[in-house]
Amino acid sequence: MKKGDQTRSAILGSALDIASRHGLEGLTIGAIAERLEMSKSGVFAHFGSREDLQIAVLREYAKRFVNDVFFPALKEKRGLPRLEVMFERWMDRVQRVDIPNGCVFVSGASEYDDRPGPIRDEMVAVIRSWQREMLKAANQAKSVGHLRSDADPEQLLFEVYGLLLSAHHDARLMRDPLAVARARRGFARLLDSCRKHPDADDSSDARAVPRYATLIPTNQSAFS
C-alpha cells in the first residue's frame, strides 16, 4: 500500500471517531490534523473539500455498519433468526456507552433533515440501502412462514427502528441502564404480535392468539 493510501485511511479512522462524538457537522479538519499530528493542509489535500471528506466518512461508516450488523446475520438461516441477529448486533452497538460513540445515522438524521445538499442526499441513500436490506430479511421471514401472512414488514421495521432510536436516546442521553433491555423487550413483543404460531391457523382467524413478551415479567434480556 502506498503511503498516501495509508494516511488517507488513518485520516478516515480519526474522522470516524470524531464524527461519532460530535456528528458529521462537528467534524473539523483541524481536529483531525491535531489528532494525527500533521498539518491541516496535509489532511485537507487527501480530500478535495470538507464536504467530500464528510461524504467519505459517511460511506466508510455505512460500510463498517453493514459489516458489523448485517453481514454476520447472513450466516443465520433466513427469516426470524436472521432478523433477530440483526437487531441484536445493532443493540450491541448502542450498548457500548463507555466509549462515547453515538451513531452517525442518528445524529445525522437531525443534522441534515433541514439541510439540503450532497451530504443529506448521501445520508438518505445510505440509510435507504440498509433499510432495504432489513426489509428483505423481514419479507423472507414472511415468505418462509415465520410471520403471519398479514404482517406488514415495513410497519415492523418502522417500529423496530423506533426501539433502536429510543434505546439510543435513553442509553446515551439519559444514561438509563435499562434502555437496551427495554428495546429488547419491545422487540420480542413486536415479533410475537406478528409471529405465526405453529398451533394457530393463520388464514382462518387473523386474530389468533399470540403471546405478549410485554406481559412476561422479564428482568432479563429476551436474548440473554
Place this chain on the structure above:
Amino acid sequence: MKKGDQTRSAILGSALDIASRHGLEGLTIGAIAERLEMSKSGVFAHFGSREDLQIAVLREYAKRFVNDVFFPALKEKRGLPRLEVMFERWMDRVQRVDIPNGCVFVSGASEYDDRPGPIRDEMVAVIRSWQREMLKAANQAKSVGHLRSDADPEQLLFEVYGLLLSAHHDARLMRDPLAVARARRGFARLLDSCRKHPDADDSSDARAVPRYATLIPTNQSAFS
C-alpha cells in the same frame, strides 16, 4: 412591558426558530442579530453568554411544548383518553414538515449525549420533567382500569417515544408521508397489547385476547 423585556422575548422567538432548524448548537448570536436587524452586542447584552441564551431557549421551548402537548390533554378524562390526546398532539407537531422545525429534544439528544455541561444537564432535566408527566398519565390509565394490572407504564412510554422518534426520522429526513400514519398504527397496537378489555378477565388469564391494530388493514389514521 418594558422595552427590554419585549426585545428579549423577540430574541427568544427568533432563537427558537433558529434552534428548531439548526439545533441548539447551531444557534448563533449573529444570526439572531441579523434576523432582528440589530447589533450582535445588542442581542448579547440580554443574556450573559451564549450558553445562558441556549438554556433560556431550551426552557422556553419546553414551556411551549408542555403548553402545546400536555395542557390540552388535561381536559380529557384521566386514563387512556388523556394519553391518546397527548400522543396525538405530539404527532401533530411532527407532521408539520412544511415549516421546517425539527424538535429541539430530538436534535439535542444527539448534540449533547456526549457533551457534558450545563446545557446537557438542563436538557436531561427538562426531558425528565415531561416524561414524568406522561408517566403519571400512564399510571392513571392503569389505576383507572384502562390498562391491565400487569402493564408496564415505563416500558409503554419507552416504546411510544420510539414511535415518535421513528416518525420524526421518517417524516423529516426520509420525507416519507406515511411516517405519521405508521406511528399512529404502532401506538394503537401498543395500547391494544396492554389494554384491559371489558370482556376479558384481567386477573385470571394474563394472556387474554386483545385485538391488534397491526392486523386491521388501516390506510387511515387510527384517530382520523
Place this chain on the structure above:
DNA sequence: AGCGAAATAGCACGATCGTTCAGTTAATTC
C-alpha cells in the same frame, strides 16, 4: 544513487464565532 512524483508543511486569506468595552441613543422617571 538519483530523479520525478507524490505527500506534506507552512503561511496567509477572508469569514465567522463569542465576547469586551467605550460611546450613543432611547426610554423611563421625577
Place this chain on the structure above:
DNA sequence: GAATTAACTGAACGATCGTGCTATTTCGCT
C-alpha cells in the same frame, strides 16, 4: 422638559473555521 437609567451600537480582539498557494520533505522507481 431635564435628569437618570436602560438599551443598544460599533469597533475591535483572539480563536477557529475551510481553503489556496508555494516550498519542502519524503517516497517509489529505475
